[in-house]
Amino acid sequence: MPSIPLVDTHCHLFMPPLGHDVTGALDRAAARGVDRVVVPSYDPPSWTEVRLLAERPGVFAAYGVHPWVAGPWDPSAWSAWWDGLDEIACPPVAVGEIGLDTKLPDGPGLAAQLAVLRPQLEYARDGDLPVILHCRGAFEELLAEVERFGGALRGVLHAWSRGPELAARFTGAGLALGLGGAVTRDRARRLLQTARTLPLDSFILETDAPSIGLDGVLPAETEPAHVADIAAALAVLRNETLETIAEVTTDHAQQLFRLGA
Numbered sequence: 294m295p296s297i298p299l300v301d302t303h304c305h306l307f308m309p310p311l312g313h314d315v316t317g318a319l320d321r322a323a324a325r326g327v328d329r330v331v332v333p334s335y336d337p338p339s340w341t342e343v344r345l346l347a348e349r350p351g352v353f354a355a356y357g358v359h360p361w362v363a364g365p366w367d368p369s370a371w372s373a374w375w376d377g378l379d380e381i382a383c384p385p386v387a388v389g390e391i392g393l394d395t396k397l398p399d400g401p402g403l404a405a406q407l408a409v410l411r412p413q414l415e416y417a418r419d420g421d422l423p424v425i426l427h428c429r430g431a432f433e434e435l436l437a438e439v440e441r442f443g444g445a446l447r448g449v450l451h452a453w454s455r456g457p458e459l460a461a462r463f464t465g466a467g468l469a470l471g472l473g474g475a476v477t478r479d480r481a482r483r484l485l486q487t488a489r490t491l492p493l494d495s496f497i498l499e500t501d502a503p504s505i506g507l508d509g510v511l512p513a514e515t516e517p518a519h520v521a522d523i524a525a526a527l528a529v530l531r532n533e534t535l536e537t538i539a540e541v542t543t544d545h546a547q548q549l550f551r552l553g554a
């Protein structure tokens with residue numbers, strides 16, 4: 294275990310089966326050196342669940358409307374909710390998860406997704422909060438949205454799975470890349486090339502539990518403790534010490550989400 298703690302920067306701690314044993318999951322994480330967890334939400338009902346979780350030490354909330362549910366929510370309703378965020382006990386560390394996804398069959402169209410994404414990006418910029426971005430099938434469109442802010446937007450593109458060229462365009466636009474369980478899989482060639490070749494300070498670590506598995510671990514079995522395995526896989530890939538991986542990725546996560554040491 295590295296002497297520097299690790300951070301799970303993306304975990305859906307309220308979702309089953311994880312949500313049935315939050316205390317156990319956090320204890321097992323702490324036992325492996327993972328002492329902080331950022332929990333993104335995805336729609337207004339989930340905001341309340343995330344807000345309650347963030348009352349626990351080491352758990353931090355992000356609020357957002359996910360592209361998968363871009364349709365049913367009236368933006369005027371959630372912008373009013375967001376206006377009240379300053380008063381809540383557990384203020385958000387990020388706006389997320391938000392983004393674009395054109396791979397979902399029967400999902401909302403790109404125009405509907407953009408209509409929900411844009412005000413959230415502006416909210417993040419105006420409130421000096423980072424964004425937690427999800428993207429499938431619309432990388433050029435998302436990059437264009439981020440670039441419109443001319444460097445004034447910070448955040449992470451989570452669950453990065455693509456090659457180094459595209460990765461460098463997103464880091465060049467000021468975003469971090471979230472590396473998760475996929476770095477433990479030999480077959481994820483493009484991703485492994487990114488993880489090996491980009492500067493280490495391009496990355497933060499995440500599990501996306503319980504959505505993405507590791508080599509030998511099913512998605513439903515993943516939990517924040519597995520950040521330790523992701524860090525170990527990255528250390529081997531990059532031929533660096535676990536200590537260095539922990540130091541650089543934790544420092545980055547702390548700065549991005551202003552978690553404090």
Ligand SMILES: [Zn+2]
Nearest residue numbers: 303333390501
């Ligand atoms: Zn997620």
